[in-house]
Every structure is written in C-alpha cells, then in structure tokens.
Amino acid sequence: MKVAVVLSGCGVFDGAEIHESVLTMLALVRAGAEPEFLAPDIPQAHVVNHLTGQVAAGENRNVLVESARIARGKIKDIARANPEDYAAVFFPGGFGAAKNLSDFASKGADCQIQPDVLRFAKAIADAGKPACYICIAPAMLPFVYGRGVAVTIGTDTDTAAAVTAMGGQHINCPVKEFVVDTERKVVSTPAYMLAENIAEAATGIEAAVKATLALI
Template sequence: MYHLSRNGARFQMFAPNQQQMNVMDHMKKQPMSGDNRNVMLESSRFSHGQGQMQMHDLNKLDVNSFDGVIFPGGHGIVKNLSSFVKDGKDCKLHGDVERVLKDFHRSRKPIGLSSMAPVLACRVLPSIEVTMGHERDENSRWGNWPYTNMVQAVKNMGARHHVHEPFEKNKVVSTPSFMWETEFHYHYIFDGIGNMVKHVMRLANK
C-alpha cells in the first residue's frame, strides 16, 4: 500500500468473503483453537475502511476496471487462496483467484506477485517464469530461506524459477519478500516489494 501510494497509483483492495482455514497465534507460531475469522473482515484491518483503502469482495474484481493486479503473499496464499498447504503442487485455487489471474494474463495486463503468491500463478498459468528467492537454504549471516520446498513445487508445476530479486518476464513480476527470514535486513524486503510495484506500474502504463 505504501509503495502504490508513494508512486501515485489509484488502487482498490480485494479479499475473498470466506472463513479462514485457521487463526494463527504469532507468539506461539501455532493455530489458535476455538477461533474462526472471515478473510475479508480480517483483511479490512489493514485498510481502516475508507476511500480507496476500503476492502471489497474478490468476486467483484473486474479485469476491465484495472490496469494490473498484485497479490501480496503471506500464508493466506497457501491456506485460504489455495489448497497448497494440503495438496502441494496439485493444489486447487479459490475460484475467483483463478479467474482473476487468468483474466489479467489473457488481457496482457501485469501481475505482481510477492512472497508465496507465485504459487498461485504457476498453478494456473502455463510455463511462466518467477522468483521465490534461493533454491536451497543458505542459512548465512544474511538470513535463511526456509521455504525452498515451495520453489521445487512451482518447478514441478512447469514454471521456470530464477534466483533473482525482483524478476519480471512477460508481464508477471515477482519478488521473494518474506520467503527470506532475516533479522537485520528488512530494508531489502521493503525495497524488493517497492521495485516489484514500480515494475507493475511501468508495465501497466505501456
């Protein structure tokens, strides 16, 4: 949201109107029992519900009303927007997520993907090229890459993976974001997301 606003974009935010797979306790890093929340209502916490920051139902997203689309990533990608957490490379996508990705790709409008979001595009768009960071866990002083199994999964889906940050090919722009766990270099993650947003906006204006 910051990078879109900083670069002068007008945007809207969308989320599916459905229950979450689970609610995480981020202190204990495990699901909470006895709590169930709606994805769209939880997503609205980011927006404060005013103007272009208002959250909309994903089933209302029309490709003809926008110049590009960005999926910001996070564990909701593999739990709520797809069945990846259960089915891996054979996962199914939420119906509106699949529709949106195919509509924008068919219309030759740019698609931005951050963090785990390339999983979605690789599942339904044949032979695309993305980056999700390193293909093996470096575990260096710079941090580590704990989700390298997802890189293998997108390759098994038929995608081509690049160790690049960010990477853009055929109007699909991706950046690893929090696929990288680092204690001291969050500005690289921030800058990577910013570069992805700039690429999407540049492609949208061509």
C-alpha cells in the first residue's frame, strides 16, 4: 500500500517540521504502509537560521533538495508524480506548508497553493482517496476540497478565522485528537500547533494516520 508524504523543506521555520515528518513516516511504516516522499522543485520562500530564528539574508535553498534530507535522498518532484500510484496522501506541517506549498503565512485568507501541489492534492481528492493534513497544512484544505470542508488547526483563533474565511468549517480540536470529514475522506490534527512536546505530537499524528489508512 503505497502512500505519498508531501514535504516542504527541512526545518520548522522555513520547511517541513522534522518531528512531524518523521512521526508520520514511522506511524505509516508501523501500520504496514509504504511511504514515498514528494516535494515541489522550487526555491524556498526564504531561509531561516534555526539557531537565532532570523531570516538568513542572501541565502537561497531549494524545497526538493532540502526535503531530501528528511527523505534520506529518496524523494520525487511532485510535478512528476502520478496521483494514481498512491492510495492516500499525507501533508506534515511546519512553516514550509504555509510558505512554500502555499503562501498562507504571508497572505492569509488571500493565499494560493503552489500549482504542482494543488494539482496533486486535487487529483487525490477527485479520486476519492483519503488525505491527512497536519499542523498548519490543513489551512490548504478549502482550496483543495471547496467550501464546507471540516478542518482543524487546533484552537488558534486567528488561524481558524482565516480558514473559515476561505470556506473551511473549522473545528477546535485537542492536540491528541483529530477531525475527520467523512464525506471527503480528509483527516486533520493540530500536532505542533498545540503540542508542547514530541510525545503529544506523536499521539495525535499516530491516531490521525491510523484513521486515514482506515478510509482506504
């Protein structure tokens, strides 16, 4: 059972959240699924020094190349991936989901999704295959599934308001739980939008992964 895991770089502040990405992969493998990593071959929105939290002026990195760090080199350009090859898709969070896969971090409710990512996500949705969006990644859901899609990013009021403005039906959710839109086969969980440690993030992610695989 091959599933896609879409990454957005490497590092919480400018790419994929590493804990969330690894926890997702671990939960998938333990459940008997075969994860395959994908990422867009595009420049990062910017590069952040994770020691200082400051933008590294003049430094440029590529989302696919940086994502390969987490994937141990085994990763595909999402533009070349065939959605028909996968039984489900998983989107770990991290600011990369809101800076590279979309521009939600800078434009909020007026954001757009990177075209290759949107094409792939919509193909999965149109085929009726399940999807799991983690942390801030669920902010993309209204663009993929349309108005009324049930979604959670936890309990952050401002982010929830932006998701609602885009047409999502936001549902507050504790860190160790998840929300399921059964009609659309979409699962979302807050992870580090709320988690205070890796164990809390793991509980919610593992539960969300299990729920997503059950929809296949």
